Amino acid sequence: MQRLAVAFFAATMALSGCERSAEVLTTDAATVHARALTLDTHLDTPLMLSRTGWNFLDRHDPATLSHVDWPRIRAGELDAGFWAVFVDQAELTPDGLAAAAAEADRVFSSIHALIAEHPDKLVLATTPAAVRTAVDAGKHAVLIGVENGYALGGQLDNVQRYYDRGARYIGLLHSSNNDLGDSSTDKEGPLHGGLSEFGREVVREMNRLGIMVDVSHAADSTFWDILEVTTAPPIASHSSARAVHDHPRNLSDDMLQALAERGGVVQVNALSNYVAALDVSPERQAALAEMGRELASMSGGRRANRDRFWAALIDINERYPPPLATLSELVDHIDHLVAVMGIDHVGVGADFDGGGGVDGMYDVSEIGNLTQELLKRGYTEADIQKIWSGNLLRVMAEVQRAAR
Numbered sequence: 001m002q003r004l005a006v007a008f009f010a011a012t013m014a015l016s017g018c019e020r021s022a023e024v025l026t027t028d029a030a031t032v033h034a035r036a037l038t039l040d041t042h043l044d045t046p047l048m049l050s051r052t053g054w055n056f057l058d059r060h061d062p063a064t065l066s067h068v069d070w071p072r073i074r075a076g077e078l079d080a081g082f083w084a085v086f087v088d089q090a091e092l093t094p095d096g097l098a099a100a101a102a103e104a105d106r107v108f109s110s111i112h113a114l115i116a117e118h119p120d121k122l123v124l125a126t127t128p129a130a131v132r133t134a135v136d137a138g139k140h141a142v143l144i145g146v147e148n149g150y151a152l153g154g155q156l157d158n159v160q161r162y163y164d165r166g167a168r169y170i171g172l173l174h175s176s177n178n179d180l181g182d183s184s185t186d187k188e189g190p191l192h193g194g195l196s197e198f199g200r201e202v203v204r205e206m207n208r209l210g211i212m213v214d215v216s217h218a219a220d221s222t223f224w225d226i227l228e229v230t231t232a233p234p235i236a237s238h239s240s241a242r243a244v245h246d247h248p249r250n251l252s253d254d255m256l257q258a259l260a261e262r263g264g265v266v267q268v269n270a271l272s273n274y275v276a277a278l279d280v281s282p283e284r285q286a287a288l289a290e291m292g293r294e295l296a297s298m299s300g301g302r303r304a305n306r307d308r309f310w311a312a313l314i315d316i317n318e319r320y321p322p323p324l325a326t327l328s329e330l331v332d333h334i335d336h337l338v339a340v341m342g343i344d345h346v347g348v349g350a351d352f353d354g355g356g357g358v359d360g361m362y363d364v365s366e367i368g369n370l371t372q373e374l375l376k377r378g379y380t381e382a383d384i385q386k387i388w389s390g391n392l393l394r395v396m397a398e399v400q401r402a403a404r
């Protein structure tokens with residue numbers, strides 16, 4: 001990263017006179033943002049597709065826990081995104097696994113149906129070249145990433161099946177240990193001590209097909225096992241830096257260095273709780289715990305009761321507003337990732353619709369503020385283009401080349 005802030009400010013002042021420099025900075029950031037191909041590697045927007053009363057073409061109030069829709073994709077100029085086929089985890093039993101694979105199929109179909117409904121706005125992209133073609137045609141490129149290897153239903157064949165349905169990364173883990181390996185946040189502690197034998201087979205199959213291996217949500221032990229097994233560069237689709245905020249979902253400097261050495265990327269996560277230490281009131285903590293217990297006791301768990309989950313969370317947020325990290329704190333993570341890994345290994349996976357959002361970039365309509373903050377901190381336009389998509393698309397191309 002080159003520090004050109006001084007030259008940048010001097011240039012804007014020379015153009016405009018001192019009193020208008022702030023406005024010129026904003027305009028210039030808007031130009032840089034518009035010229036960049038913006039890509040976010042983790043949108044949980046497919047969760048919204050079955051939500052009662054939610055419509056892709058409507059602009060929603062972020063207070064309703066919706067962060068991405070067509071009007072806001074346009075307002076924020078998000079050119080491309082990995083839409084997550086996320087499956088909530090339940091029991092590691094044959095029935096639980098079969099239900100997970102069925103749920104994944106349903107989510108794939110809902111994404112394909114949305115694209116088919118809006119061919120003038122959306123296009124499925126499975127290669128970097130297809131992403132660029134879609135964006136040149138003025139469309140939003142929808143890429144697909146699977147979140148939680150539990151969604152494979154324990155069937156190795158499903159890796160190929162999901163590839164055929166468009167998946168180009170699979171996050172092996174989510175919040176709990178699954179049949180592929182251990183999670184960074186399972187309250188019960190380790191189950192396998194890293195990747196399971198099935199998890200190793202899945203990584204090899206992903207390498208064979210050209211699907212990016214995503215380490216986000218993996219326990220440290222699983223992370224190191226993944227790096228040992230994969231022959232292609234791995235990614236962290238939505239993770240930040242543990243040295244900036246010590247959270248098990250974030251990555252240590254050793255892990256960041258190892259990912260950079262393997263040619264991978266880390267896509268910074270805007271979920272406030274992972275960005276900074278937040279003061280959550282005891283009342284809010286108690287209300288969230290109570291909601292969790294209620295949902296767990298309902299038949300079908302959270303997966304079958306999402307409308308009730310959203311209603312309860314909106315109500316809790318009104319009564320006890322959630323504390324938020326700031327955009328500046330988020331960019332502190334980017335600064336650290338760049339310092340440890342270099343400019344060629346950092347990107348953005350904001351986790352919108354999955355809890356992501358900071359003060360200043362709370363939904364997709366506000367992602368231009370990130371470009372502005374990066375410019376303010378001295379990142380060049382070339383740096384910013386790498387962060388917004390260049391690095392990720394390079395890795396995606398490399399993973400696909402390695403498969404051939």
Ligand SMILES: [Zn+2]
Nearest residue numbers: 147217238354
């Ligand atoms: Zn996640």
